[in-house]
Every structure is written in C-alpha cells, then in structure tokens.
Amino acid sequence: MLGFLGLDSLSHLFDHIPQAVRLAQGLDLAPGMSEPDVAEVFEGFTKANRGQSSLMTCFAGAGAYDHEVPAVVKMLGSRSEFVTAYTPYQPEVAQGVLQALFEYQTLVSRLSGLEIANASLYDGATALVEALNMASGANGRSKMLISAGVHPHWREVVRTFARGTGHEIVEVALRDGITDWSSVDASGASAIVAAYPNYLGIIEDMSLAKKLAVSNDALFILGADPIAAGLLKTAGAWGADVFVGEGQPFGTALSFGGPYLGLFACTADQVRRLPGRIVGETVDSNNRRSFVTTLRAREQDIRREKATSNVCTNQTLMAVTAAIQLGWLGTKGLREVALRCAQGTRYLFDELGDVDGVSPLSNEPFFREFAFRTNRPATQVLERMANDAVLGGVSVSQLTGGSDVSVPDGIDNVILVSVTERRARAQIDNYVDVLRKAVR
Amino acid sequence: MRSTAMPGGRAASAPLLGHEMEPTLFEMSVPGRSAYQLRTTGVPERSLEELVPALHLGDVDIAIAEVSERDLVGHFTRLSHRQFSVDLGAYPLGSCTMKYNPKFCDAVAADIGLNGVHPATPEALCQGWLELLVTLEQKLCAITGMSAATLQPAAGAAGELTGLLLMRAFHEANGDARRRVIIPDSAHGTNPASVTLGGYEVTTIKSNDRGLVDLDELKAALGPDVAGIMLTNPNTVGLFEEQITEIAAAVHDVGGLLYYDGANLNAILGVVRPGDMGFDIVHMNLHKTFATPHGGGGPGAGPVAVSARLAQFLPGPMAARRDDGGFEWRTPERSIGRVHGWHGNAMVLARALAYIEVHGGDGLTRVAERAVLNANWLRERLRATLPAAYDRVCMHECVLSATQLKAKFAVRGLDIAKALLEEGFHSPTVYFPLIVDEALMFEPTETESLQTLEALAQAIERIAARAASDPDSLKRAPQSTPVSRVDEARAARQLIATEDAAHRSLD
Numbered sequence: 001m002l003g004f005l006g007l008d009s010l011s012h013l014f015d016h017i018p019q020a021v022r023l024a025q026g027l028d029l030a031p032g033m034s035e036p037d038v039a040e041v042f043e044g045f046t047k048a049n050r051g052q053s054s055l056m057t058c059f060a061g062a063g064a065y066d067h068e069v070p071a072v073v074k075m076l077g078s079r080s081e082f083v084t085a086y087t088p089y090q091p092e093v094a095q096g097v098l099q100a101l102f103e104y105q106t107l108v109s110r111l112s113g114l115e116i117a118n119a120s121l122y123d124g125a126t127a128l129v130e131a132l133n134m135a136s137g138a139n140g141r142s143k144m145l146i147s148a149g150v151h152p153h154w155r156e157v158v159r160t161f162a163r164g165t166g167h168e169i170v171e172v173a174l175r176d177g178i179t180d181w182s183s184v185d186a187s188g189a190s191a192i193v194a195a196y197p198n199y200l201g202i203i204e205d206m207s208l209a210k211k212l213a214v215s216n217d218a219l220f221i222l223g224a225d226p227i228a229a230g231l232l233k234t235a236g237a238w239g240a241d242v243f244v245g246e247g248q249p250f251g252t253a254l255s256f257g258g259p260y261l262g263l264f265a266c267t268a269d270q271v272r273r274l275p276g277r278i279v280g281e282t283v284d285s286n287n288r289r290s291f292v293t294t295l296r297a298r299e300q301d302i303r304r305e306k307a308t309s310n311v312c313t314n315q316t317l318m319a320v321t322a323a324i325q326l327g328w329l330g331t332k333g334l335r336e337v338a339l340r341c342a343q344g345t346r347y348l349f350d351e352l353g354d355v356d357g358v359s360p361l362s363n364e365p366f367f368r369e370f371a372f373r374t375n376r377p378a379t380q381v382l383e384r385m386a387n388d389a390v391l392g393g394v395s396v397s398q399l400t401g402g403s404d405v406s407v408p409d410g411i412d413n414v415i416l417v418s419v420t421e422r423r424a425r426a427q428i429d430n431y432v433d434v435l436r437k438a439v440r
Numbered sequence: 441m442r443s444t445a446m447p448g449g450r451a452a453s454a455p456l457l458g459h460e461m462e463p464t465l466f467e468m469s470v471p472g473r474s475a476y477q478l479r480t481t482g483v484p485e486r487s488l489e490e491l492v493p494a495l496h497l498g499d500v501d502i503a504i505a506e507v508s509e510r511d512l513v514g515h516f517t518r519l520s521h522r523q524f525s526v527d528l529g530a531y532p533l534g535s536c537t538m539k540y541n542p543k544f545c546d547a548v549a550a551d552i553g554l555n556g557v558h559p560a561t562p563e564a565l566c567q568g569w570l571e572l573l574v575t576l577e578q579k580l581c582a583i584t585g586m587s588a589a590t591l592q593p594a595a596g597a598a599g600e601l602t603g604l605l606l607m608r609a610f611h612e613a614n615g616d617a618r619r620r621v622i623i624p625d626s627a628h629g630t631n632p633a634s635v636t637l638g639g640y641e642v643t644t645i646k647s648n649d650r651g652l653v654d655l656d657e658l659k660a661a662l663g664p665d666v667a668g669i670m671l672t673n674p675n676t677v678g679l680f681e682e683q684i685t686e687i688a689a690a691v692h693d694v695g696g697l698l699y700y701d702g703a704n705l706n707a708i709l710g711v712v713r714p715g716d717m718g719f720d721i722v723h724m725n726l727h728k729t730f731a732t733p734h735g736g737g738g739p740g741a742g743p744v745a746v747s748a749r750l751a752q753f754l755p756g757p758m759a760a761r762r763d764d765g766g767f768e769w770r771t772p773e774r775s776i777g778r779v780h781g782w783h784g785n786a787m788v789l790a791r792a793l794a795y796i797e798v799h800g801g802d803g804l805t806r807v808a809e810r811a812v813l814n815a816n817w818l819r820e821r822l823r824a825t826l827p828a829a830y831d832r833v834c835m836h837e838c839v840l841s842a843t844q845l846k847a848k849f850a851v852r853g854l855d856i857a858k859a860l861l862e863e864g865f866h867s868p869t870v871y872f873p874l875i876v877d878e879a880l881m882f883e884p885t886e887t888e889s890l891q892t893l894e895a896l897a898q899a900i901e902r903i904a905a906r907a908a909s910d911p912d913s914l915k916r917a918p919q920s921t922p923v924s925r926v927d928e929a930r931a932a933r934q935l936i937a938t939e940d941a942a943h944r945s946l947d
Contacts, residue, residue: 001817001890010809013816013833014711017680021717027710028582032800035544041797042790045572046553051565053556060558063781068478072509080527081520083546086536087737090867091928092858092921095462096523097736100516103465106938110502116937120738122594125781133637153781160755160777163605164638203496231488232496246781256569257559257782258594259739271935277737281942282931284923285916289461294931300597301629301872305642310633313595313727317735327465327512331504333476340481342491347483365493379562386565394560401771425482 051391053254057427061369061418062199062394063124063151064257065227065249067337068422073251073328077321087277087313091292092284097316098291101279104323111229112243112265113236119277119293120319121262121311124246125157128223130264130275130309131242132158132167132191135219137273137308141190143168147179147209148406149198150223152399173405177202177362177371181212189218196224196238200396200406200416201345201369202362203228206238213241226250226263228367230338235265242266251325252318261318272298275309337421341368344419344428351432357439361407361414369418371396371407374439378415384438390431392438393417449892450899451529452864459922462518465505466939475509522922523736524866530888530896532818534837534869534881535628535676537706537728539811545732545794549787559782563768569786570767573759576793577743583796583804584705584722585715586745590754591789592780596703597630599723599742600670602755602779604638606721606746607668607697609753609776616695618667624653626676626873628703640667647875651677651830659690668697673717674704674835676873678815678881688718697721697750705729706885707812707836710805720747730792741788755779810886811836814893818884821897825904826856829876837883839876840868846878851907851914853878858925859906859917863899 002008014022033041046052058066081096088094088101101119108117121127128150136142144162146155148171155171162169172184177200186192192213197203206222213220222240227249235243247261248254266274272295280294300307329337345368352358357375374381378395385392396407396414407414419428488497507515524531531538549555557566577589593599604621611618621640623631625647632642643661648654652675669691673681681687691698700719706729714722726732727740734740746754755778756771799807812835819828819838826840842853857867857880869881884893906914918924936942 001813005813005816005820010813013809013812016682016833017708017712018682018685020685021712023710023712023716026805027801029579029796029801029804032803033797035798038544038794038797039548042548042551042554042572042794045568046551048568048571049553049557049561049566051557051561052553053558054552056565058558060560062560064559066558070477072475072513076513076516076520078546079517079520081523081525082736083733084526084541085523085736086526086531086533086538086734089533089869090524090857090861091926092918092923093524093861093866094736095922096519096521099462099464099522100519102937103939106464106466106940107504109938109940110504115941122598122739122785123781125778126594126598151781153778156778157781160605160779161601161637163608163776164601166639203492205495229498229502231492231498233498234502237498253555254558255555256557256561256566256786258780258785259788260781278937280931281936282927284927285925286459286923288459288923290923290926292926292928292931294928294935294937296928296932299629300633303633304629305632305636307629307633307636310597310601310630310637311595312597312628312630313725313734313740314738315594315735316737317733317739320736323465324512324516326504327507327515328475328509329504330474330476330506331501332474332506333478334504335501336476336478339488339491340478340483343485344481344483346486346491365496367492382562383564386562391558391561391565395562399560421478421481423481423483424479425484428483 056389056391058391059417059431060391060394062399062416063246064254065418065420066254066422067249067420069251069253070328073321073325076324077251082317082320088293091290095291098279100320100323102281102291104319105279107323107326108263108265111226113234114243114265115268116271116274117265118274119279120314120316121264121276122315123260123262124223124244125154127244127262127264128154129158129161131221131244133165134242134270134273135191136167138219138270139190141188142166143170143189144191144193145170145172145184145186145189146193147172147195148174149179150193150195151199152404171405177364178204181208186212186216189216191219191221193221196222197228197367200361200371201366202364203232203367210239227338227341230334231342247318247322250322252321259315259318261315261322273308274298276311276314340421341419344423345369348419348428348431355432355436369416371414371416373410373413374415376439377412381415381438385434388434390434392435445891447892447895449530449888450864450895464939465515468507468511468515469505471506473506473508475507475512529864530892531866532868532882532884533866534883535703537883537885539731539885540887541731541733542795545791548794549790554790555787567767570759572790572793574761574767576789579796580724580743581745583709584745585713586722587748588751588754589743589745590758591743592755592784593742593744594780594785595738595740596723596725596742597634598779599744600630600634601637602744603699603721603723604634605776606750606753608638610750611667619665621667622661622669626875627670627672628676628701631670631701651679652681653687655683655686658687662690662694664694666694666696668699670699670701672701672704674707677830677839677876678834678837679830680835684717703728704836707808709808710801711808715747720750726788726792730795732788732791739785739788741785807886814884814886814888818882818893822900825901826880837881840880840882841876842878842880845904845907849907849911851911853880855914855917856880856903859903859914860899861918862920865896865899
C-alpha cells in the first residue's frame with residue numbers, strides 16, 4: 001500500500017507534522033497484552049468489588065435500582081446490529097434502530113402522560129439540565145425553583161451547568177420530607193421543578209407545585225420515577241409541562257452509574273425547543289411506512305450556536321433496551337413491578353418499627369424507598385451491615401456531600417433504603433436482623 | 441496495487457429480507473398476552489388503598505403492549521435485520537470513526553463484578569472500580585500529554601461543555617471576565633452549540649484555501665476578551681494544522697486557552713500529543729478512538745483531560761489512589777461540580793481500558809499509522825473518480841468532492857452516498873464539513889483490509905459509470921434496502937413521533 005502512495009516508510013505519512021511537537025519515543029505506556037492477560041487484570045478489579053450484587057443483597061436505591069433484567073432482554077439488547085450501529089444518518093439502512101426508537105418514544109410519552117418524547121438523553125440529571133434550558137428558551141427567564149426533594153446529584157449537576165447558562169438556582173427546603181413551597185418567592189420564576197417520588201421516597205401532592213407554576217406563568221418540570229407510573233399518576237396527569245426521568249430501571253444493570261438513560265417528554269407546544277433527536281414516521285418513495293430522525297433544524301449540526309442543545313451522541317442502546325424491557329413487562333407487568341416495589345418497601349418499613357435505635361425520617365406516604373434515622377452515623381451502620389453481606393442502603397449525607405436543606409438536622413445518621421420486586425421476604429427479614437445487630 | 445482476494449467488509453450478500461413493513465410492537469399487541477415472570481417473594485400483600493393514598497393513584501393502567509416472549513423476540517430480531525452495523529460491513533462514515541469493536545472488550549465489561557455494582561456502594565466495597573478508573577485516567581493522560589482527567593462526561597458534546605466550564609472557571613479564578621471563544625468554520629456543530637451553553641459568544645474564523653486555520657485571520661480575531669479557541673486537529677477535513685505551535689503561541693499570548701476537540705484523536709495516537717502541541721483542555725470520544733461500540737447513537741463517553749493549572753477545577757468526585765495503596769473518592773479543591781448523575785458511563789470506560797491494555801503504546805501507534813495509511817490509499821485510489829477537496833497527504837480521513845459529477849451529470853453527493861448502500865457499503869458522511877462543496881467524507885479506519893478498500897473503490901467507480909450512463913437510477917437509489925429513499929420533508933411537516941399520534945386505522 002505504501003508503494004502505491006510512492007512512499008517507502010509509514011513515517012512519511014506524518015512528515016508534515018512539525019518535528020518540534022512529534023513524540024520521539026512513542027507513548028509512555030506498557031506494550032500491548034494478550035486478551036487472556038488483560039482478562040486477568042480485570043479479574044483483579046472484579047474481585048476487589050466486594051459490594052457487587054452477586055455477593056451482597058442490594059437494598060441501595062437513590063436513583064439506581066436492582067430490578068429484574070431477564071435473559072430475553074439481555075440477549076435482544078446485546079444484538080450486534082443494535083450495539084455496533086452508528087447514529088441513524090442513513091434511514092434506508094437504519095430502520096431497525098429508528099423503529100425501536102419510535103416505539104421507545106411512544107412508551108415514554110405514555111409513561112409521562114405527555115405528547116412528545118425525544119430519543120433519549122444521557123441520564124436523569126442531564127435531562128433536567130436540558131429541561132431548564134427549554135424553560136428559559138420558552139419564557140426568557142432564568143430563575144429556577146427546585147425542590148430539595150430532587151436528587152442531590154441532579155441538583156449539583158444543575159448548579160454546575162448554571163455556571164454557563166447563568167440560571168439562578170433557588171433550592172426549596174423540605175419540611176418533614178415535604179417541599180415547603182411557601183418558603184420562597186416564586187415571582188419571575190422560569191420553572192418550578194419537583195420530584196415524584198422525591199429522592200427520600202416520599203410521594204408529595206404535586207398540585208401545589210402545579211399551582212405555583214400556573215400562578216407565576218412558569219413551566220412545571222417534574223422529575224418522576226418511570227416505574228412509579230405503573231401505579232401512580234403520570235407527570236402529565238399532575239399537569240407537568242416537562243417530564244424528566246432516569247430510565248435505568250428499564251433493562252439496564254446497576255453498571256456503577258452508567259451508561260443510564262435520560263428520559264425526556266414535553267407538551268406538544270414545546271416541540272421546537274426539544275433537545276436531542278426525535279424520530280418521526282413518514283413514507284419512502286414506494287409509499288411504505290418508514291422512520292427518520294426529524295425536526296433536524298433544531299439540532300447543533302445545522303443550527304450551530306443557536307441550537308436548542310449541544311447533544312449529539314445520546315443513549316440509543318439504552319433506549320432500545322428500555323423498549324424491549326417494557327415489551328417484556330407489558331401493561332400488566334409494569335403494574336405488577338410497581339405494586340411489588342410498594343409492597344416490599346412497606347413490609348420493611350413496618351418491620352423496622354420493632355428495631356430499637358431506628359426511627360422513620362417521616363411518616364408521609366412513600367412508594368419504593370424511604371429514609372430512616374439510626375442512633376449511629378449512617379456510614380458506620382452500612383459498613384457493619386456489609387460485613388453481613390447486606391448493602392443496607394445509601395447514606396444520605398454521602399449523597400448530599402454534607403448538610404443539605406432536604407434534611408435540616410442530623411443528616412449524618414440518615415439511611416435511604418429501597419426494596420424492589422427482586423427482594424423476597426426472607427431477604428427483607430434478614431435485613432431487619434442485620435440492621436438490629438448493626439445499631440446495637 | 442490490486443488484490444484478487446474477496447473483501448471481508450462488503451455486505452452486499454446480506455439477506456436484508458423482504459420489503460414489507462415490520463409492524464410496531466403496539467400493532468402486535470393481543471389483550472391478555474404477556475412475557476414477564478417475576479420471582480416469588482412471599483411478602484405479605486397489602487391492599488392498594490393501604491399502600492398509596494387515593495390522591496396519588498393513576499386513573500388507568502399505562503398501555504404498554506401485550507405480547508408473548510416469542511413475538512417480542514421475533515419483532516426485535518427482525519428490526520435488527522433492518523439495521524446496518526459495523527459487524528455487518530464497512531462503515532466509512534467520516535468523522536464518526538466506525539472501526540470494528542473488539543468483542544473481548546464487551547465481554548470483560550459484562551462481568552457482574554463490574555456491572556453488578558451499585559454507584560453509591562461505599563468505597564471500601566468498590567475498590568476494583570476505583571482502581572479501574574484511576575488506571576484509565578492515567579493512561580488517557582499519557583496518551584494526550586495532560587496531567588489529570590475527569591471521566592464523567594457521557595459523550596463528546598458533554599465533554600466540550602465541561603471543558604468550556606473549566607475554561608470559564610479558570611478565567612474567573614483569575615478575576616478575568618472573558619466573552620468570546622474562537623471556532624474555525626470547519627468545526628463540528630457541537631462546538632458552537634457548547635460555546636453558547638458555556639455562556640460565551642462564538643467568533644467564527646474562515647479557513648484558508650489549504651483547509652487550515654488562517655493564522656492572520658486568527659490573529660485579527662484575537663484580543664483580551666478571548667477566552668480560548670476550540671480546535672480539532674487533525675481538523676474536520678482530515679488535515680493536520682501544521683502551524684499549531686504558532687496558533688498556540690498566539691492564543692496563549694492574549695491569555696486564552698486552547699481546547700482540543702478529540703473527535704479525531706485516533707489519527708495521532710503515539711505520533712503527537714495534544715499537550716505537546718500546547719492544548720490546555722482535551723476531550724476524547726472513547727466510542728471513536730478506543731473502539732467502544734456506538735450503540736446506534738450512544739452510549740459514548742467523553743472524558744476531559746487538562747493541564748496541571750486546570751486540574752483543581754475538574755468535576756468531582758474523582759477516583760484517587762491513597763498513600764496506603766487503596767483508593768478513594770476525592771473532589772478537587774475548586775471543582776466546578778458534577779457533570780453527570782454518577783461517575784460517567786462506567787461500562788464504556790471499562791471497555792475503553794480493555795482496548796488500551798490490549799493494544800498498549802505500540803499497538804495504539806499502529807492504530808493511527810494504519811488509519812492514516814488506509815485513508816491516503818483510498819484518496820489516491822479514487823483520484824480520477826472523486827478528487828479530494830485538498831490534494832495532499834491527509835490524516836485518518838479524506839474529504840472527496842462530487843462537484844465534477846454534479847457539473848457533468850447533475851448527480852449529487854447524496855445520490856452517490858445512497859447508491860453506495862446498494863453496493864453493500866455504508867455511506868460516507870455527506871455535506872460535512874460545510875466548507876467543502878458536495879463533500880463526501882470517507883474514514884475507512886484501520887480495521888478495514890486492503891481488499892475491502894479495493895472493493896469500496898470499485899463500487900464507487902461503478903457508481904460514477906452509472907452517473908454517466910443512467911443518472912436517474914442514482915437518484916432513485918437505494919432500491920435493495922429495507923426501505924427506499926424516505927420523505928424527510930413530510931416527517932418534519934406532519935410530525936408523527938409516537939404511535940398515538942399516528943391514529944392508525946384498525947382495518
């Protein structure tokens with residue numbers, strides 16, 4: 001091949017790169033290893049992860065949940081045609097991904113109770129950032145009222161990106177686990193942001209947030225647990241203008257936090273400000289139903305600095321997987337999973353009533369997780385529980401990184417615990433025993 | 441140089457069966473059918489009313505679809521057969537780096553010891569993950585010549601915005617309010633979109649007639665209000681910015697920073713490092729350079745590496761090595777804060793580390809050399825058919841132009857791209873970069889063989905011959921694909937983005 005180019009050495013291909021910046025000795029990295037040797041390196045990593053779900057019973061939630069992912073979803077979702085495809089720029093040879101995304105959009109639209117859903121964003125946290133940008137684009141305002149019931153990491157991500165957009169982020173404190181909307185001045189707000197359930201597991205009455213949005217002519221953005229839609233009211237039913245959510249519960253393993261799936265839906269009147277891709281139905285030149293990415297004029301590669309968002313690569317594979325998982329669950333299955341989460345969580349809550357040194361953070365209704373106080377620092381209790389092979393939940397102060405307006409006092413002793421449909425009664429009973437020992 | 445062996449990367453034999461439409465999942469639904477099975481829990485049941493106050497209950501069940509497992513498998517398997525992929529055949533989509541994704545990397549990442557770890561696991565119980573992240577950070581820094589890196593950004597564009605927020609934090613820490621970021625007119629669209637979200641204004645500078653940054657134009661645009669410049673090098677026309685040291689000096693002279701868009705990092709692995717060229721901030725697209733599969737449009741991963749003076753601003757927490765040899769989370773002193781809900785696209789990061797370990801320093805250099813060799817071979821091989829927009833040695837991709845075919849036969853670049861699908865190859869990137877008329881951007885990557893490149897060249901020659909003999913057939917292409925050319929205007933005019941908007945007839 002070099003001869004065809006009239007060259008006698010590969011290095012001549014790089015002759016035009018100034019010598020002054022060239023690497024003289026190559027990269028300062030070890031030489032390549034065989035696959036079995038690299039597998040051994042990775043075995044070292046996996047062995048050192050003592051908290052993996054095969055070795056411990058997982059009661060941790062806080063936005064990442066241990067749900068059933070059946071073989072059929074794993075196998076279909078790992079088909080190499082989906083895994084090794086690129087963004088569907090040539091629709092004639094990308095109908096597989098495009099139709100799966102169309103089905104995904106339909107499902108997200110139904111789960112959210114809103115007309116329009118996009119083809120995915122990175123995760124729940126960054127989906128919320130996009131929702132705020134949509135709100136300021138819609139009404140030209142920049143004051144964002146965010147309930148402290150929104151996941152602490154999401155709130156932190158929002159503050160990070162506000163450095164660039166200049167949004168004013170006003171966090172609204174919780175009182176006994178419920179957002180105290182009356183504690184803030186909502187005038188001039190661009191968006192009212194709430195979480196349903198909130199990150200402490202509590203299901204708040206969303207009509208208060210909705211009223212506040214209406215009276216201030218702000219957008220109502222609701223971050224909702226998509227599993228909850230199997231039982232609870234949808235974002236649309238609460239009157240939300242924008243729904244964002246974390247789609248990990250639909251077929252994606254815990255994965256140490258990623259890749260997950262940012263769910264995004266909105267009312268039809270906001271469609272021109274929609275971030276990311278959207279797939280639409282059309283016909284081909286032979287009048288056959290076809291799918292294609294559409295409303296492309298919003299996107300960065302066409303509108304550049306005036307685009308609604310900079311998103312290009314999204315989380316398509318997770319979106320396709322979510323569609324497969326939801327197809328597996330079906331109408332009844334989604335309701336059944338939601339119901340079992342609620343049953344298991346309530347059972348644990350009731351059983352903890354007998355444990356000395358433990359008390360619920362709040363007596364408000366919850367769905368699939370709740371928080372409780374212990375007589376010791378949460379990290380210490382969780383460490384002791386881990387010695388008995390139970391991942392006992394998440395330390396709330398670890399999530400918030402210290403004091404936070406969501407739990408005004410004693411935050412270091414608060415544990416957030418979650419029960420999914422994968423937890424059997426015997427495991428929950430064991431949890432109670434192990435916790436009792438840990439707080440003794 | 442011709443080869444008589446058959447190509448391994450041509451997909452024209454693939455039975456993309458049939459031309460009928462696949463029903464949607466919802467159209468296949470039959471009331472009462474289901475596929476799910478959940479474990480027996482033995483948890484005492486409470487009535488719904490006891491569990492959830494009536495105020496919160498939904499009025500009706502969300503309609504998903506009611507299908508059997510067999511129907512579910514049939515549906516998504518047929519959809520997968522209607523999809524082109526790297527595994528099926530060559531995918532010379534310029535700028536996107538659609539190289540073969542080694543299966544080994546997927547396999548090591550799929551271990552439950554990695555994917556079964558909850559992201560809020562106490563650090564003593566996820567030491568393996570922390571070590572993996574620290575190792576990857578070190579290797580990415582060695583490859584780019586930088587001193588620290590965040591692994592949180594989920595994609596290239598997320599990395600860009602993170603980098604711009606770092607730029608902003610750096611200038612603000614110096615009490616230095618700056619307003620503008622310079623971008624060449626050949627840049628990816630994500631660059632200007634990210635600049636706006638970073639709170640800066642875009643100043644676009646024109647490329648010179650060699651397809652490179654015009655140094656005089658750049659100097660004229662520079663000033664004390666310039667926060668920095670975003671550059672892709674090699675740039676989006678596949679050419680190396682030969683005056684990079686002069687560019688870096690000029691930007692640094694006004695106190696600006698240099699941002700390296702790593703979309704094309706695969707071209708320079710082991711040859712030259714962004715840090716040595718004077719860049720301060722570098723994002724990498726692990727799904728391009730380090731071959732993690734692209735998933736039909738994601739997930740990717742867009743780590744951002746920085747020089748020492750910017751490390752204190754990186755998003756936290758970051759995995760770090762303790763003095764006792766263990767690992768912990770640490771947040772840099774003046775961190776801009778999290779840019780991801782957890783720790784980034786961790787499973788993608790694990791795959792990228794496996795790829796780097798298998799290749800090593802020597803292997804990564806060969807990746808760049810062969811990618812550049814393949815692109816130059818293809819450019820030279822097609823010289824008579826589709827001349828390059830800039831006729832000289834390119835890097836990992838070549839931008840060819842269909843202006844001659846358009847002038848002679850009224851055949852456009854898009855027609856050639858569509859006809860190539862009929863020939864069993866994915867199309868190149870069309871009409872990008874914007875500065876080249878009728879652009880066809882080919883990136884063969886290092887993983888395609890000489891035989892495949894020759895077959896690709898012959899396919900393009902056949903298409904060029906058709907342009908002369910039967911140009912209308914190109915405008916009707918493709919016909920052998922699951923659907924023929926789709927009506928994009930109709931999709932935008934009359935938005936149907938969900939099954940519920942489609943108002944299907946029930947006949």
